[in-house]
Amino acid sequence: MTARETVLGRVRDALALAPRPEVTVPREYRTGRTLPDGERLALFVDRLTDYRAQVHTCTADRAAEVIADVLRERGARKVGVPAGLDRGLLAGYDGEVREDDSNIPAPRLDELDGVVTGSAVSCAETGTIFLDGSADQGRRALSLVPDLHVCVVDLSSVAAGVPEAVARLVPERPTTLISGPSATSDIELERVEGVHGPRTLDVVIRTDV
Amino acid sequence: MSSTFLGMPAAPPRSPYGTGNLRGERKFPAAAHDELRDEQLRRNLGKATRTIRGKRLDVTAELPDWERLRDAGSAIKTDTMNRLPELLQELERKVTEHGGTVHWARDGVEANEIVTRLVQETGSDEVIKVKSMATQEIGLNEHLTSRGITAYETDLAELIVQLADDKPSHILVPAIHRNREEIREIFRAAIPGVDPELDSVPAHLAAAARAYLREKFMTTQVAVSGANFGIAETGTLSVVESEGNGRMCLTLPRTLITVMGIEKVLPRYQDLEVFLQLLPRSSTGERMNPYTSMWTGVTPGDGPQEFHLVLLDNGRTAALADEVGRDALNCIRCSACLNVCPVYERAGGHAYGSTYPGPIGAVLTPQLAGMHAAKDDPNSSLPYASTLCGACFDACPVKIDIPSLLVELRHQHTEQSGTTAEKLAMKAAAQVMKRPRLYTAAQKAAGAGRVVAGRDGRISHLPPPFAGWTDSRDIPAPPKQTFRAWLASAEGAAELRAAAEEGARKPGHDGEQVGPGRNGTHVSPGRDAEQVGPGRDGTHVSPGHDGEHVSPGRDDEDGDQG
Numbered sequence: 083m084t085a086r087e088t089v090l091g092r093v094r095d096a097l098a099l100a101p102r103p104e105v106t107v108p109r110e111y112r113t114g115r116t117l118p119d120g121e122r123l124a125l126f127v128d129r130l131t132d133y134r135a136q137v138h139t140c141t142a143d144r145a146a147e148v149i150a151d152v153l154r155e156r157g158a159r160k161v162g163v164p165a166g167l168d169r170g171l172l173a174g175y176d177g178e179v180r181e182d183d184s185n186i187p188a189p190r191l192d193e194l195d196g197v198v199t200g201s202a203v204s205c206a207e208t209g210t211i212f213l214d215g216s217a218d219q220g221r222r223a224l225s226l227v228p229d230l231h232v233c234v235v236d237l238s239s240v241a242a243g244v245p246e247a248v249a250r251l252v253p254e255r256p257t258t259l260i261s262g263p264s265a266t267s268d269i270e271l272e273r274v275e276g277v278h279g280p281r282t283l284d285v286v287i288r289t290d291v
Numbered sequence: 292m293s294s295t296f297l298g299m300p301a302a303p304p305r306s307p308y309g310t311g312n313l314r315g316e317r318k319f320p321a322a323a324h325d326e327l328r329d330e331q332l333r334r335n336l337g338k339a340t341r342t343i344r345g346k347r348l349d350v351t352a353e354l355p356d357w358e359r360l361r362d363a364g365s366a367i368k369t370d371t372m373n374r375l376p377e378l379l380q381e382l383e384r385k386v387t388e389h390g391g392t393v394h395w396a397r398d399g400v401e402a403n404e405i406v407t408r409l410v411q412e413t414g415s416d417e418v419i420k421v422k423s424m425a426t427q428e429i430g431l432n433e434h435l436t437s438r439g440i441t442a443y444e445t446d447l448a449e450l451i452v453q454l455a456d457d458k459p460s461h462i463l464v465p466a467i468h469r470n471r472e473e474i475r476e477i478f479r480a481a482i483p484g485v486d487p488e489l490d491s492v493p494a495h496l497a498a499a500a501r502a503y504l505r506e507k508f509m510t511t512q513v514a515v516s517g518a519n520f521g522i523a524e525t526g527t528l529s530v531v532e533s534e535g536n537g538r539m540c541l542t543l544p545r546t547l548i549t550v551m552g553i554e555k556v557l558p559r560y561q562d563l564e565v566f567l568q569l570l571p572r573s574s575t576g577e578r579m580n581p582y583t584s585m586w587t588g589v590t591p592g593d594g595p596q597e598f599h600l601v602l603l604d605n606g607r608t609a610a611l612a613d614e615v616g617r618d619a620l621n622c623i624r625c626s627a628c629l630n631v632c633p634v635y636e637r638a639g640g641h642a643y644g645s646t647y648p649g650p651i652g653a654v655l656t657p658q659l660a661g662m663h664a665a666k667d668d669p670n671s672s673l674p675y676a677s678t679l680c681g682a683c684f685d686a687c688p689v690k691i692d693i694p695s696l697l698v699e700l701r702h703q704h705t706e707q708s709g710t711t712a713e714k715l716a717m718k719a720a721a722q723v724m725k726r727p728r729l730y731t732a733a734q735k736a737a738g739a740g741r742v743v744a745g746r747d748g749r750i751s752h753l754p755p756p757f758a759g760w761t762d763s764r765d766i767p768a769p770p771k772q773t774f775r776a777w778l779a780s781a782e783g784a785a786e787l788r789a790a791a792e793e794g795a796r797k798p799g800h801d802g803e804q805v806g807p808g809r810n811g812t813h814v815s816p817g818r819d820a821e822q823v824g825p826g827r828d829g830t831h832v833s834p835g836h837d838g839e840h841v842s843p844g845r846d847d848e849d850g851d852q853g
Contacts, residue, residue: 085394085395085397085401088395088397089379089397089553089602089604089608090376092303092608093375093379093553093608093611094300095300095302095303095608096303096609096612097372097373097376097611098300099302099612100611100612100614100617104370104373105366106366107366108359108362108363109363110356110359110362110363111356111363111565111568112355112359113564129578184592184593188509189509189510189543205579207578208571208579209578209579210579215593221592221593221594222538222541222584222594223542223543223593223594226535226539227543244564244568248561248564249561249564251560253522253524253525253560253585253587254389254525256584256585256586256587256590257584257586258583258585259567259579259582259584259585260581261577261579261582264533264534264535264582265534265581266497267464267533268446268447268448268464268534269447269466269471269474269493270335270338270470270471271339271342271343271464271467272493274493274494274497276494276497276498277447277500277501277534278445278535278538278539279534279535279581279582280535
């Protein structure tokens with residue numbers, strides 16, 4: 083017998099030895115919640131700030147200006163962007179912009195001072211941003227290796243809670259949930275921001291998109 | 292779906308004895324006895340568990356539907372176990388469809404061999420690792436080392452443990468037993484090229500780990516991970532983490548090998564909406580952990596281009612075959628039960644001897660690896676490593692009734708262990724309790740125990756065969772007067788009458804609390820002896836102070852030094 087047959091046989095034997103009645107999952111927790119724009123924004127910003135992410139809110143027409151200010155303030159002279167990012171977002175930036183390509187070895191992304199990406203979905207209640215590898219977000223390595231991540235979030239993509247956000251995801255896409263900059267609590271349970279992922283996370287929220 | 296099941300079901304085997312990290316060298320009381328002497332350890336643990344308890348309560352109280360999420364989480368896991376054969380096959384099919392390869396391992400030995408072979412096939416002699424309970428359980432690192440493959444742990448706490456040649460002592464924060472000074476010393480001794488002036492500020496220690504591991508992330512071609520969830524419906528695997536080391540390992544290498552216990556499968560993608568709320572709030576006390584990665588097979592141009600999933604049994608089916616014990620398989624490894632446990636908080640994780648310490652470890656370990664009566668197995672002591680206070684059950688996000696599981700395992704252990712002194716004593720006690728006269732006499736005889744009590748009214752050492760009881764605890768001296776004697780006395784009768792009258796005066800009061808204790812009755816010692824009431828056996832007793840309530844130790848958590 084193969085290991086597969088053996089293990090599956092054992093599982094069936096176990097269930098025959100200790101049968102249990104069928105279970106219906108009670109899904110009485112909160113789902114399908116909506117919140118007015120203002121409340122959703124306030125909640126999302128509060129949560130992001132709690133994780134010590136830097137938050138910038140603006141209208142779409144000012145986004146390029148805000149992003150340029152952020153990059154300047156962080157001293158980022160060389161930034162990476164995914165191929166599908168609206169280049170208008172970098173119109174105000176005077177540094178070097180490098181478009182990513184999956185043929186570039188990931189370690190070379192370490193040369194970048196930062197990266198600017200879009201996002202797929204966000205969750206207000208937990209301050210979580212979901213990246214799913216779409217053209218405006220790029221491959222996972224791009225938003226991981228550089229030390230600064232500037233992430234553009236449209237308020238319309240911000241869901242109220244976790245069930246509402248998960249419902250908007252495409253399961254087969256490589257998905258990364260980001261809640262603030264990387265952190266650890268491994269030393270005496272004291273939270274320290276900034277370990278292996280980007281140590282700085284700037285979130286630019288476009289309130290009218 | 293075809294079934295190969297024919298004839299009588301056979302009980303599945305436990306994890307093979309002597310393999311992996313599911314058994315310590317000593318029984319819990321002996322190990323705990325030594326650990327308890329380590330004041331540094333107790334200070335570190337006390338501080339850390341206190342902090343995390345507070346955080347967890349804050350963020351769980353924030354959700355009005357927390358209890359409903361727990362109900363859903365519990366039901367999803369039970370449903371999963373009921374449908375495990377079909378869900379595992381569905382997961383296998385979906386992972387394969389998306390370009391992954393699925394392997395099955397009967398036990399840890401087989402899983403170690405599979406991973407070793409897969410690493411060798413890549414030509415690499417080193418791997419980077421994401422913190423994983425399953426690979427710790429099977430002793431993968433030790434096995435890889437023996438085959439000439441170096442495994443680098445990349446989680447900060449696992450790195451601390453690895454560099455110190457130590458063992459993890461907590462599911463979530465494996466180096467919880469170390470404080471910042473100790474960690475600085477470990478780093479200065481073991482990280483090549485580390486700044487000799489490195490201080491003990493946690494941010495600086497984390498930065499040292501970042502610098503050390505950066506090069507490994509950028510150059511190592513193979514990663515090994517565990518999995519928090521594997522979604523049958525879509526073939527999606529998930530790792531929940533904080534530091535970004537998980538993302539690095541899951542993204543940068545060419546080959547990814549994931550070792551997942553078969554109980555980690557979830558039926559639907561939608562189920563993540565429950566567990567992504569339950570897990571972070573229960574484990575780190577955060578609304579959400581900084582990073583969660585989800586991947587489905589292989590994505591061209593993004594992440595590892597070769598993906599292997601190793602599905603591990605290693606005693607899980609043996610646990611599944613236990614009607615009561617199988618609930619331990621519902622565990623999502625959040626570690627909330629460790630942080631609220633008065634026993635864990637004091638003894639620490641090493642005393643349990645297993646990869647899985649604390650309350651859940653005390654039920655999971657014996658089920659995965661067994662309690663071998665013939666071998667005087669250290670695991671047989673784990674179900675007793677609890678006061679049964681129930682804090683773990685209250686904290687568990689999937690509502691595992693750990694105290695009931697512990698009691699069931701104690702029962703199984705007693706059944707297995709044949710005739711023991713304890714069994715004989717229990718039989719004798721049953722005979723005595725059946726006969727009121729004998730019982731009263733025995734109680735009176737026990738009253739003689741007062742002479743061996745210290746001035747504080749506690750007995751620290753009983754003579755054999757009762758010594759086992761006082762090895763790990765003091766007992767209060769027997770009272771001068773038993774409750775039965777007090778109730779039969781004139782004073783007891785008067786008290787009962789008064790309480791009944793009071794109850795009758797209050798309409799609507801159901802009078803359920805009638806009796807002593809309610810109004811703080813305290814019979815002071817040294818009062819004149821009284822004759823007990825009529826109809827009794829005429830025993831002459833002295834009233835003593837009534838038995839005090841002994842707390843299980845939870846509510847004095849700030850009482851010890853630290």
